[in-house]
Structure formats: structure tokens, C-alpha cells
Amino acid sequence: MDFFNNLFARQQFTSHLLERSFNQPAGWIELALAAALMWFTFWMASRIISRRSASSPKWAFLHHIGQRILWPILLLITAIIGLYLWQSFGFRGVWLQLLVMAARWMILIRLALAVVNAALPDNKITDALERTLATVLWVAFLLWISGIDDIIIHTLKNVELPIGSITLNLYTILTGLLWVAVIMMLALWLARTVNSRLMKSSRLDMNVRIVLSKVITSALVILAILIALPLVGIDLTVLSVFGGALGVGIGFGLQKVASNYISGFIILGDRSIRPGDRLTVDNFTGYVTKITSRFVVLRSAGGVEALIPNETFVTSTVINESYTAKSLWQSLDIQVAYHTDLAQAMQILEAAAAAQERVATDPAPKAFLIEFADNGVNLRVGFWVNDPENGFLGLFSAILLDIWKRFNENDIEFPFPQREVRILNEPQTPDYEAVRHAGQKARADTRSDETFDSDDGVHQ
Structure with a gap:
């Protein structure tokens, strides 16, 4: 024993x-x-x-x-x-x-x-x-x-610091701060664990999961502070004074920070913006990859990321191309010659677009006649893309290649620009009749008509 x-x-x-x-x-x-x-x-x-x-x-x-x-x-x-x-x-x-x-x-x-x-x-x-x-x-x-810690602890206990109406020694303060750090770390670990489980749940909408995650994290941090402050020797009644000072600070210096924080809960609560949405903000188009307490991350197709403050989505006009549905309408313009069978060409355009897996079948692709242009007839094929987040360049290329192949198989011509060309290098000789009439005019009577002469005595 x-x-x-x-x-x-x-x-x-x-x-x-x-x-x-x-x-x-x-x-x-x-x-x-x-x-x-x-x-x-x-x-x-x-x-x-x-x-x-x-x-x-x-x-x-x-x-x-x-x-x-x-x-x-x-x-x-x-x-x-x-x-x-x-x-x-x-x-x-x-x-x-x-x-x-x-x-x-x-x-x-x-x-x-x-x-x-x-x-x-x-x-x-x-x-x-x-x-x-x-x-x-x-x-x-x-x-x-x-055993050196005993000497250090004794020294720290002898160092006293007056704080308001109470007196605390340095050992109590350092011990309290240590407990604050431990409790805060446990609260953050618990919040991250709960949030990880919450994000993996498929029963809740993504926006609801993000809101609950933020609420749980904030609640655990506040609870940790309320538990840790008495350990340092700070009376919780001083929080009322601190809360008033914090309110004044938010009203002035932290107004934008508070506005962005509250706006983050608003856009998550009304589900106006969700991860994966395609947005256009200030001429920047990208997909929502992350929603934080202060900003939303938009990532463009080229990899450029923009950090948009949450307040912007509440106070400004934002184009959300994925608000109602995820799929997007896209179109391609094709020009064919005037002697083309337009009905056949439009069927080929629709078939080439429908052959791609990423193109929606309901509604099906549709071709239209746009105008009779200078060099040919302009056609347009429109279709819905199921996964716009994967980009459009590769899809457009595949559709155009298929159209080119089908047009060649059916002898449909892509028109070339048509212009009239005149060669100006040959010598220009006047017409014979024009020369004869000019000679007759030169040999005619050259006497002046008095009505056309001036009064300055030139005809005299």
C-alpha cells in the first residue's frame, strides 16, 4: 500500500x-x-x-x-x-x-x-x-x-494588485487566467465537435446547419466566460457596466462589425444565400464556397476569390442565379448559308446540345431563327445546364464540335463573308460620244451674253 x-x-x-x-x-x-x-x-x-x-x-x-x-x-x-x-x-x-x-x-x-x-x-x-x-x-x-515551484508560488502570492474594491495577488490572477484558458479551450473543442457532427447531418438544410453551428459556438463561448470569470475573482455584476460600454463601442467603432455579424444571421435565416449558389456582386461572378460571421467567400471559375461583407447582401442588389433552381440557361449562336435547309439545321443544333449529359432533358434544348444577316442566316440553340459550377467552356466546345461534325455529314455550309471586288488597275478611257460632244461645244459661238456680264467694263 x-x-x-x-x-x-x-x-x-x-x-x-x-x-x-x-x-x-x-x-x-x-x-x-x-x-x-x-x-x-x-x-x-x-x-x-x-x-x-x-x-x-x-x-x-x-x-x-x-x-x-x-x-x-x-x-x-x-x-x-x-x-x-x-x-x-x-x-x-x-x-x-x-x-x-x-x-x-x-x-x-x-x-x-x-x-x-x-x-x-x-x-x-x-x-x-x-x-x-x-x-x-x-x-x-x-x-x-x-520543488522550485513552491518558491515561485510563494513569491507570486506576495505580489498583490488592487482591482477596484478588492485586492488580488498575482498567483490568483495567473491561476484564474489559466482556468479561463482551459475552460475556453474545452468550450471551443466541444463546439467544434458538435459543429462537425451537425455539418454531416443530412436531415437539416445547409443554412440551418450553419446558423445552429454559429449559435452553439457563441453560446458555449459565452458560457465559458461566465464560468471562468468568477475563477479570476471578477464579480459578474461588473458585466452590466461592461455591457453598457460594449453597447457604446458597437454604436460607434464596431458598427460595421456588428452589422456584418447580424447580417450573416439574416442571410442564413431567410435562405437568400446558400453554399454553392452562383452570385454576381459588383460585376464579380462566383460560387459561394464559405459563409462566415463577417463575410461570404465567392470563388470564380478562374480560381479568384472575393470576400464580400455580409452587409452587402442585405443593403445592395445581388444577382443570385441559383436562388430558385441550380440549373442555368445558356445559348450558342451559329450562322448557316441562305440555301440551307433551316429545319434540318435547327434539328441538328437541338440534337447536338441534347447529346451532352450535363444538359437538361426537361425542358429540352430548343433552336431558334434569330435574323437574316449579311452573309447568312443566324440560328441560336438554348439549353439548361444542370451543373453550372463545373464551368461552361468545355461544354460549349463539345457542343460546337458535335455541330461541326453533323453539319459536315449533312453538307450544311458555314457561310463566308461575301463582298464585291472591283479591279482598278486598268487604264480608264473616256467614252467616244462624250469626246465628240465636248468638241462640238468647244467650236460653238463663244460670244458672251450681256445678262451674264458684270457692270465693271470687262466685256468692253
Whole structure:
């Protein structure tokens, strides 16, 4: 019974015990045994993980935690067994007990890091935060195992800070902030877990799922704050003052932020915009890929993404081509020669469009005669595209190639521009009759008529 009571007691660890173990052969043997247990359990954990098949996404988080704590659990079990056997031979365990305490601490650290990894998005900042948190926790373990933490805690308790009508010491404040961080992290992890399950549900509309996700996240964060603030020593009655100050701040500096946040709930609630919709906002056309609390992400066919504030969808005109139905009407113009059998050409246009899988069959493609142009007759074929999010260029190309093939098989001509060409390089000679009449006119009487002469005496 004393063995288990003293298993995690740090009072047995002093610097002279570790120093004495280096001066005794038994100490070196115990250190080698501890190193062997670490290597053996690490090898065993790696073998178990490599043989285990990937878990289903439903249990991905538990599978991730299991992989991270498998080695420290095996190390803890083997270290306890090794310590028990070592003490049964009459030796005092130092390194093995240190290994037991380090294995237990490693389990706690890896559990905390797993929660942080699950609560925060996967990016470089989260990775850096995990490494920093692991370093801080291991430093805390070293301070605790060496007893230096008592000195630090005593110093922090002697530093008092007056806050309003109460006085708090630095240790209470830091402990409260630590609990705030822990509770907030648990709330974020729980919110992300619930949201992940909610997004995979097919029973609810996508907009309803997004609204519930945002409401659950906000509620859990607020609940975490209400639980954590008393731990820091802050009375919840001060929230009324804080709420008034926050209202003033929203009315002035945070007006746009609050407007976008509220507008996000409005557009989700009235279902005017949904993920996958094709929108045109300020001459930018794209598909909705993400709806956040502040903006909507539109992605064009070329990969360009635009971040549109939520307020824009409430206060401005937005063209939603997918509001009622997902399919879109598209058309292609074709010109044929005047001697073409127009009925046959229009049937070919309709058949070429209907042959594509992406083109809707109800309503079926329809061809129209547009106008009699200078060089030929203009025809147009219109059709509904079932999946506009996959683009139109490839579909148009396939339809045009099919039309070209069918026109050639039926001897239907694509007209060329028709122009009258006149050659001007030949010498231009006047007509004979025109020359004769000009000669007669020149030999006629050249006397002037007085009615056409001026009065300045020129005719005299």
C-alpha cells in the first residue's frame, strides 16, 4: 500500500539522491533499465500503431488521442512494474520512479495538446501554439519535480494588485487566467465537435446547419466566460457596466462589425444565400464556397476569390442565379448559308446540345431563327445546364464540335463573308460620244451674253 501512496510523491526527489545514484553501480543499472523501458515501449507503441487500420471519421478524434497517449501509457505501466520489481530486490528506486512521474505527466500533456489540436483550426499558428504549450508544461514539470515551484508560488502570492474594491495577488490572477484558458479551450473543442457532427447531418438544410453551428459556438463561448470569470475573482455584476460600454463601442467603432455579424444571421435565416449558389456582386461572378460571421467567400471559375461583407447582401442588389433552381440557361449562336435547309439545321443544333449529359432533358434544348444577316442566316440553340459550377467552356466546345461534325455529314455550309471586288488597275478611257460632244461645244459661238456680264467694263 505504501508503494502506491509514494508512487507519485515528489518529496523523495532531491539533488543528493540523483547525485548518489551516479556514484553507485545500482544507480547506473537503474538508469540503463529506465532507458531500455523507454526504447522498448516506444518500439511496441510504433508497432501497434502501424498495424492498426485507419479508423472511421466518426472516431477520428479518439483514434488520434489513442495514438498520442499509447506510448506514455505503456511506459507508465512498464515503469510501475519495473519499479516494483526493483524495490522488491531491496534497491531504492530513483530513476524508475522519475520515469513513472514523467510518463504520467506526458499523458496529461498529450491529452491537453490533443484538445488544443481539436479545438483550433489546423494551421501554422496552431502548430506553434502546441509546441509552445508542450515546452511550458515540461518546464512546469521540472519546476515541480525539483520543488522550485513552491518558491515561485510563494513569491507570486506576495505580489498583490488592487482591482477596484478588492485586492488580488498575482498567483490568483495567473491561476484564474489559466482556468479561463482551459475552460475556453474545452468550450471551443466541444463546439467544434458538435459543429462537425451537425455539418454531416443530412436531415437539416445547409443554412440551418450553419446558423445552429454559429449559435452553439457563441453560446458555449459565452458560457465559458461566465464560468471562468468568477475563477479570476471578477464579480459578474461588473458585466452590466461592461455591457453598457460594449453597447457604446458597437454604436460607434464596431458598427460595421456588428452589422456584418447580424447580417450573416439574416442571410442564413431567410435562405437568400446558400453554399454553392452562383452570385454576381459588383460585376464579380462566383460560387459561394464559405459563409462566415463577417463575410461570404465567392470563388470564380478562374480560381479568384472575393470576400464580400455580409452587409452587402442585405443593403445592395445581388444577382443570385441559383436562388430558385441550380440549373442555368445558356445559348450558342451559329450562322448557316441562305440555301440551307433551316429545319434540318435547327434539328441538328437541338440534337447536338441534347447529346451532352450535363444538359437538361426537361425542358429540352430548343433552336431558334434569330435574323437574316449579311452573309447568312443566324440560328441560336438554348439549353439548361444542370451543373453550372463545373464551368461552361468545355461544354460549349463539345457542343460546337458535335455541330461541326453533323453539319459536315449533312453538307450544311458555314457561310463566308461575301463582298464585291472591283479591279482598278486598268487604264480608264473616256467614252467616244462624250469626246465628240465636248468638241462640238468647244467650236460653238463663244460670244458672251450681256445678262451674264458684270457692270465693271470687262466685256468692253
